[in-house]
Amino acid sequence: MTDILLIMFAMTLLYMSIANRLLTYIRILVFQGFLLFGVTFLELSHINVTNLVLILLETVVFKALAVPLFLNRVIKHNGITRVAEPFLPNFVSLIIITLIIVITIVLSNSIKDINLDKTFFVVALSTLFTGLYIISTRRKIITHVMGYLVIENGVFILSLAVGNEMPMLVNLGIMLDIFASVLILGVFFNKIGDVLNDPDVNQLRNLKD
Amino acid sequence: MISLFLPGAILISVLLYFNKSKIVNYTLVVFYALFLLTFAVYQSFHLNSIELGYFKSDGLGILLLLTLSAATIPALFHGYRYIATHDESKKSRGLFFAAMTMLITAIGAAYLSNHIAVTWIFVEITTLCASVLIYHHRTTAALEGVWKYVFICAISITFVFIGILFLSLSLKQAGVEDLSFDALEKNYAQLNPFWLKFAFLFIFTGFTAKLGLVPMYTAGIDAKDKAPAPAGALFSSVLMNLGFVGIYRFYAIVARTEILPWANTIILIAAFLSIFVATVYMTRIKNIKRMFAYSSIEHMGLVMLGLAAGGIGVYAAILHIVLHSFVKPSLFFQFNQVYRVYQSKSIYDVGNYFKYNKAGAIALLLGFISCTAMPPSGLFVSEFMIFQSLFESHHLIILFVVLLLLTMIIWGFGSNIFKLLFTPPISIDETKIPKISAWESASQYILLAIAVYLAYNPPAQFVHLTKDAVNLLPQ
Numbered sequence: 001m002t003d004i005l006l007i008m009f010a011m012t013l014l015y016m017s018i019a020n021r022l023l024t025y026i027r028i029l030v031f032q033g034f035l036l037f038g039v040t041f042l043e044l045s046h047i048n049v050t051n052l053v054l055i056l057l058e059t060v061v062f063k064a065l066a067v068p069l070f071l072n073r074v075i076k077h078n079g080i081t082r083v084a085e086p087f088l089p090n091f092v093s094l095i096i097i098t099l100i101i102v103i104t105i106v107l108s109n110s111i112k113d114i115n116l117d118k119t120f121f122v123v124a125l126s127t128l129f130t131g132l133y134i135i136s137t138r139r140k141i142i143t144h145v146m147g148y149l150v151i152e153n154g155v156f157i158l159s160l161a162v163g164n165e166m167p168m169l170v171n172l173g174i175m176l177d178i179f180a181s182v183l184i185l186g187v188f189f190n191k192i193g194d195v196l197n198d199p200d201v202n203q204l205r206n207l208k209d
Numbered sequence: 210m211i212s213l214f215l216p217g218a219i220l221i222s223v224l225l226y227f228n229k230s231k232i233v234n235y236t237l238v239v240f241y242a243l244f245l246l247t248f249a250v251y252q253s254f255h256l257n258s259i260e261l262g263y264f265k266s267d268g269l270g271i272l273l274l275l276t277l278s279a280a281t282i283p284a285l286f287h288g289y290r291y292i293a294t295h296d297e298s299k300k301s302r303g304l305f306f307a308a309m310t311m312l313i314t315a316i317g318a319a320y321l322s323n324h325i326a327v328t329w330i331f332v333e334i335t336t337l338c339a340s341v342l343i344y345h346h347r348t349t350a351a352l353e354g355v356w357k358y359v360f361i362c363a364i365s366i367t368f369v370f371i372g373i374l375f376l377s378l379s380l381k382q383a384g385v386e387d388l389s390f391d392a393l394e395k396n397y398a399q400l401n402p403f404w405l406k407f408a409f410l411f412i413f414t415g416f417t418a419k420l421g422l423v424p425m426y427t428a429g430i431d432a433k434d435k436a437p438a439p440a441g442a443l444f445s446s447v448l449m450n451l452g453f454v455g456i457y458r459f460y461a462i463v464a465r466t467e468i469l470p471w472a473n474t475i476i477l478i479a480a481f482l483s484i485f486v487a488t489v490y491m492t493r494i495k496n497i498k499r500m501f502a503y504s505s506i507e508h509m510g511l512v513m514l515g516l517a518a519g520g521i522g523v524y525a526a527i528l529h530i531v532l533h534s535f536v537k538p539s540l541f542f543q544f545n546q547v548y549r550v551y552q553s554k555s556i557y558d559v560g561n562y563f564k565y566n567k568a569g570a571i572a573l574l575l576g577f578i579s580c581t582a583m584p585p586s587g588l589f590v591s592e593f594m595i596f597q598s599l600f601e602s603h604h605l606i607i608l609f610v611v612l613l614l615l616t617m618i619i620w621g622f623g624s625n626i627f628k629l630l631f632t633p634p635i636s637i638d639e640t641k642i643p644k645i646s647a648w649e650s651a652s653q654y655i656l657l658a659i660a661v662y663l664a665y666n667p668p669a670q671f672v673h674l675t676k677d678a679v680n681l682l683p684q
Contacts, residue, residue: 155370172330172373
């Protein structure tokens with residue numbers, strides 16, 4: 001069952017590569033939040049109940065509800081146009097993300113370690129690289145933020161792989177989520193929206209040598 | 210005493226934020242500086258004691274903590290001068306000092322942390338405080354600087370976290386669940402080398418954002434440029450040391466395993482590329498503050514070269530990082546007064562500084578000599594030892610190229626500084642130039658003198674602490 005959820009997670013990455021509208025990205029993030037909820041629920045059976053409830057709440061309340069709602073509000077508030085504006089055509093993106101997934105599968109098959117859960121490893125690593133890819137090929141600042149959120153989801157999956165032995169690491173991962181998202185989104189994106197009318201990366205290119 | 214220091218410092222910082230009275234505000238700042246100094250001295254008398262389970266005051270931590278408190282006092286003083294000359298509102302003054310004290314506290318706590326996750330948490334807090342300081346002026350350029358800084362630091366901090374996850378994978382077969390540096394050091398033989406490589410790669414890359422090495426150095430440059438100079442001084446000295454502490458403590462574990470030669474290669478490549486990048490920018494840069502920031506990149510590259518070369522290089526690296534924390538802030542503090550004279554950071558608008566502020570000009574000249582490691586600068590001693598270690602470890606090509614690059618850096622740095630000091634500016638309205646008291650340069654002289662003193666006539670206690678820090682590595 002965990003495997004099915006994780007494979008679905010990998011499929012959302014492919015969908016993300018061809019998504020055209022910002023709203024679709026947000027919906028994918030919501031869906032990923034629920035998938036992570038399921039994985040956490042099934043996987044972390046050995047840790048104490050309070051901690052588990054905390055982690056589950058984080059996935060549902062924070063990842064699947066609060067952050068997407070906030071992103072939505074930011075888009076409406078700042079009047080950001082609805083298209084994601086990638087630098088590359090969607091077809092190329094699809095091929096590249098497929099390649100990322102294939103390469104991580106090949107890579108993980110070359111690792112001989114019995115302690116490693118390969119599905120977790122493959123999905124986590126490909127999510128990580130997809131996030132980096134999205135950051136580097138989209139034009140808007142808000143899509144950079146979404147790419148960062150995808151990276152965070154990947155890190156969260158990786159932390160679940162070791163979660164039963166070291167629940168502390170999962171908690172730290174949650175801290176990272178909340179800290180970075182609140183810092184990047186909350187304090188900050190509001191300011192960018194107020195100062196720059198069209199939040200486009202190209203307006204943030206004055207500091208250079 | 211850290212159980213007293215952390216809540217106390219946080220309390221001071223909160224009070225600074227909410228308090229609106231000028232006198233109370235500055236009293237709190239003075240009290241904080243004394244508090245930090247007391248804390249550092251107290252800890253230095255309790256070497257290698259473990260507190261709260263997560264903090265250990267070992268040689269490296271104490272050495273850098275003492276350096277931090279020595280750099281903090283002038284930083285807060287120049288912060289006061291900065292606020293006084295900028296007509297700040299009560300609110301922004303409170304926020305500035307609250308962020309400064311919080312940043313210094315987080316750096317100090319991270320130095321002493323003996324647990325990789327605790328170090329990580331405090332590094333996160335420094336990002337938060339630094340972003341408040343960078344965005345102090347609320348301009349579009351400051352916004353751009355803080356956005357880049359926050360974004361790159363968030364990605365680097367994620368990288369460090371991924372590294373910690375890989376480290377825990379590498380620990381799995383050892384059956385250890387404790388991620389403190391002491392426990393890792395004890396169980397180094399059971400670490401899985403494959404995962405350890407991954408862990409090192411990610412942790413190293415993550416910490417380069419704070420240390421200022423290739424690949425993550427970019428954000429730090431904008432941060433030092435846009436933040437007020439007293440904050441920039443802290444960013445390019447004690448905050449960089451924090452990145453060094455993170456890498457060094459983990460390197461101390463890696464150094465006991467079989468992957469040491471591989472790790473050394475990674476560090477060598479990153480260090481060499483950093484010096485190269487610094488040279489490229491230093492020779493053509495026109496913004497004085499960014500030039501100082503690139504000079505820090507060069508010094509951190511040298512430090513990491515010393516670390517990777519091993520032998521006497523490790524001692525030299527730690528000496529270099531301490532001395533650099535005295536030299537670089539003095540340049541930033543002096544820059545604050547340069548800006549008050551010319552109202553510009555560009556090299557095209559400045560000149561003839563000797564005419565407008567003699568004491569400051571001499572401080573700048575001495576700072577330049579110190580920073581480029583010409584004798585009698587303190588950095589000369591440590592750089593010489595780093596080159597010696599490169600020679601002894603047979604990295605002759607790297608040594609040769611680095612010497613060549615350093616010569617180019619001296620040329621680039623020197624041509625800008627001499628333009629600032631001696632060449633008359635093209636157009637300047639001399640009636641608008643404020644009179645700057647020579648006393649404001651006093652702290653720069655003291656800092657530069659300390660760097661010379663520590664290098665040529667180090668007190669026994671200082672040598673002892675440095676050796677203690679070196680002994681973290683297997684001998």
